[in-house]
Amino acid sequence: MIQLSIDQLSKSFDSTLVLNNLTFHINYGEFVSILGPSGSGKSTIFNLIGGLLLPDSGTIQLKGEKINGKRGSISYMPQTPSLLPWRTILQNVLLGQEIQGKTNPETARKMLYKAGLKGYENAYPQELSGGMKQRAAFIRALLSPQPVILLDEPFSALDELTRHEMQTWLLDIWNEHKPTILFVTHNIEEAIYLSDRILLLSTKPAQVVQEVTVPFTRPRKEELFLDENFLACKRGIHAAFKLQQR
Amino acid sequence: MKNVFVKGWRPAAVLLLLFILWEIAVKLADVPAWLLPPPTDIFKEAIEGWNGLQLHLRSTVMLSLLGFAIGTGIGLLTAVLLHLIPFIREAIYPLLILSQNVPIIVLAPLLVVWLGFGILPKLIVITLVCFFPITVAALDGFRQTPGELKHYMLMAGASKDQLFWKLELPYSLPSLFSGLKISATYSVMGAVISEWLGAKAGIGVYMTLASSSFRTDRVFVAIFAIMGLSLLFFGAILLAERLLVKWKPREAKKK
Numbered sequence: 403m404i405q406l407s408i409d410q411l412s413k414s415f416d417s418t419l420v421l422n423n424l425t426f427h428i429n430y431g432e433f434v435s436i437l438g439p440s441g442s443g444k445s446t447i448f449n450l451i452g453g454l455l456l457p458d459s460g461t462i463q464l465k466g467e468k469i470n471g472k473r474g475s476i477s478y479m480p481q482t483p484s485l486l487p488w489r490t491i492l493q494n495v496l497l498g499q500e501i502q503g504k505t506n507p508e509t510a511r512k513m514l515y516k517a518g519l520k521g522y523e524n525a526y527p528q529e530l531s532g533g534m535k536q537r538a539a540f541i542r543a544l545l546s547p548q549p550v551i552l553l554d555e556p557f558s559a560l561d562e563l564t565r566h567e568m569q570t571w572l573l574d575i576w577n578e579h580k581p582t583i584l585f586v587t588h589n590i591e592e593a594i595y596l597s598d599r600i601l602l603l604s605t606k607p608a609q610v611v612q613e614v615t616v617p618f619t620r621p622r623k624e625e626l627f628l629d630e631n632f633l634a635c636k637r638g639i640h641a642a643f644k645l646q647q648r
Numbered sequence: 649m650k651n652v653f654v655k656g657w658r659p660a661a662v663l664l665l666l667f668i669l670w671e672i673a674v675k676l677a678d679v680p681a682w683l684l685p686p687p688t689d690i691f692k693e694a695i696e697g698w699n700g701l702q703l704h705l706r707s708t709v710m711l712s713l714l715g716f717a718i719g720t721g722i723g724l725l726t727a728v729l730l731h732l733i734p735f736i737r738e739a740i741y742p743l744l745i746l747s748q749n750v751p752i753i754v755l756a757p758l759l760v761v762w763l764g765f766g767i768l769p770k771l772i773v774i775t776l777v778c779f780f781p782i783t784v785a786a787l788d789g790f791r792q793t794p795g796e797l798k799h800y801m802l803m804a805g806a807s808k809d810q811l812f813w814k815l816e817l818p819y820s821l822p823s824l825f826s827g828l829k830i831s832a833t834y835s836v837m838g839a840v841i842s843e844w845l846g847a848k849a850g851i852g853v854y855m856t857l858a859s860s861s862f863r864t865d866r867v868f869v870a871i872f873a874i875m876g877l878s879l880l881f882f883g884a885i886l887l888a889e890r891l892l893v894k895w896k897p898r899e900a901k902k903k
C-alpha cells in the first residue's frame with residue numbers, strides 16, 4: 403500500500419534544472435534509500451517533501467493527500483545531530499513531539515534506555531559522543547508523531563567503525579517499530595545493508611535511473627557485508643552508475 | 649562564587665598598591681587636600697559622612713534600577729520587533745545607531761526644558777544609554793542562530809512563534825547577557841548624569857554639591873561610590889547569567 407508518492411516532481415534553482423520529473427513512491431513500513439552522487443539533489447528532494455521548498459511542477463502526496471509546501475508532515479533527521487545545546491537529551495528527543503503538540507516523556511525514557519543512552523537523560527548534548535548524539539537525533543525523529551521519517555545522510559559524518567555500529571543499531575530499532583523510512587545516502591554498501599529498495603539517482607537533473615529491490619532477508623547480520631551476493635549487488639549498482647556517467 | 653575571590657585577589661592587590669603610592673606621593677609632595685586628598689582622608693569621609701551619603705546612594709540605586717529595567721524592556725522589545733519584521737529592521741536600525749551619536753550631555757538639559765525636573769526626563773536619559781547595547785546584543789544573538797538548527801525546526805514543522813521561543817530566544821541568551829552587563833554599568837552612569845540636571849537626592853547631587861564647595865574628598869567618595877555600584881550591578885548580572893545560562897556557544901567554549 404502506497405504511503406508517500408512523488409509524482410512528476412521538477413525543481414530548478416535560477417535556471418539550472420535540479421530535479422526533472424522525479425517519480426517514486428514508498429509503501430507503508432518500507433525502508434527505501436535514495437542513492438546518488440554529491441550534489442545530485444537529494445537534500446532538495448527532502449526540502450520539497452518537508453515543505454520548505456515549493457516544486458515548480460508535480461505533486462507530493464502523503465496517504466493520498468497533497469502536501470506540496472506543507473511543513474511538518476514528515477519527521478526528519480539531518481546529517482548533523484542538530485540537538486539544542488541548552489536542552490537535556492530527554493528534552494531534546496521530545497522536541498519533535500513538542501512542536502506537534504503532546505509530549506510523552508515515559509516512552510521517550512524507555513527508548514533512550516534501549517538506545518544505550520540510559521543515564522544520559524539529563525546530560526547536555528556537549529557531553530555525548532558523535533554516535534550518541536546521532537542516536538538521540540534518531541530517537542527524536544522516531545518519537546515525532548509523523549508517519550514517515552526522512553533521514554539525510556545521518557551517518558556520513560561518523561568514523562567507519564561508529565558508522566557500522568549505528569547501521570546495525572538502526573536496523574534493530576527499525577525491526578522493532580517498523581516505521582516508514584526514506585533514507586538518503588551516497589554510500590552504496592550502506593544502502594544495500596539497510597534498505598528494502600534502492601532508488602538510483604542521476605545528476606543534473608536528478609531522475610530515478612534504476613530501482614533495485616534488495617534480495618536479502620531480514621533480520622540482516624553484519625556478516626552480510628562479506629557475502630558473495632552482497633558484493634554482486636554492489637557491483638551491479640556500480641555498473642549502473644558508470645553507465646550513467648557516459 | 650569562590651572563583652571570584654580566587655581570581656579577584658590580583659586586581660585587589662594592584663588597587664591597594666596604587667592607593668599606597670597615592671598616599672605616599674600626596675604626603676611627600678605636600679599636595680593641598682582641596683587639590684588631591686590622600687586615600688585615607690577619602691575613606692574617613694566616607695565612613696563619617698555615611699549617614700548623609702546613604703540617602704543619596706539609595707536614591708541613585710532606585711533610579712538606576714528603574715531605568716535599567718525600563719531600558720532592558722524597551723531594548724528587548726525593539727530587538728524582537730526588528731528581528732521579526734524585516735521591513736522595520738531595514739527602516740529603523742540605521743536610525744538607532746544614529747540615536748547613539750547624540751551626546752547625552754547635550755540632550756539631557758533639553759529634556760529638562762521639555763519635561764521639567766520630574767523623574768521622567770531622568771528615566772529617558774537612562775533608558776537611552778541602556779537600551780542600545782541590549783538591542784544590538786539580542787539582535788546579534790537571534791541572527792547568529794545556526795542554520796542547521798533552524799532547518800531542523802522548520803522541517804519538523806515549527807511555526808514562526810515556536811521558532812522564536814524554542815530556538816532563537818534561548819540561543820541568544822549568552823549574547824543578550826553580554827549586552828545586559830554593559831547596560832547595567834551604563835545605567836549607573838546614566839543615573840548620575842541625569843541627577844546633575846537637578847534632583848533632590850542622588851550621588852550626582854552629592855557630587856555637584858561637593859565640587860562646588862571644593863570638598864574634593866567628597867568628590868572622590870562619589871567616584872568610588874559610582875564605581876562600587878557599577879561593579880555590584882555587573883556582579884548581579886553575572887550571577888543571573890550563571891543561574892540561567894548553563895551552556896555556551898561553541899566558539900566561547902573552546903578556550
Ligand SMILES: Nc1ncnc2c1ncn2[C@@H]1O[C@H](COP(=O)(O)OP(=O)(O)OP(=O)(O)O)[C@@H](O)[C@H]1O
Nearest residue numbers: 415416420438439440441442443444445446447588
Ligand atoms: N537554495 C538553493 N539555491 C540555489 N541552488 C541550490 C539550493 N539548494 C540546492 N541548490 C543546488 O542544487 C543542487 C543539488 O543540491 P542538494 O543539496 O540537493 O544536493 P545533495 O544531493 O543533497 O548533495 P550532498 O550529497 O552533497 O548533500 C546543487 O547543485 C546545489 O548547488
Ligand SMILES: [Mg+2]
Nearest residue numbers: 444445446554
Ligand atoms: Mg545533501
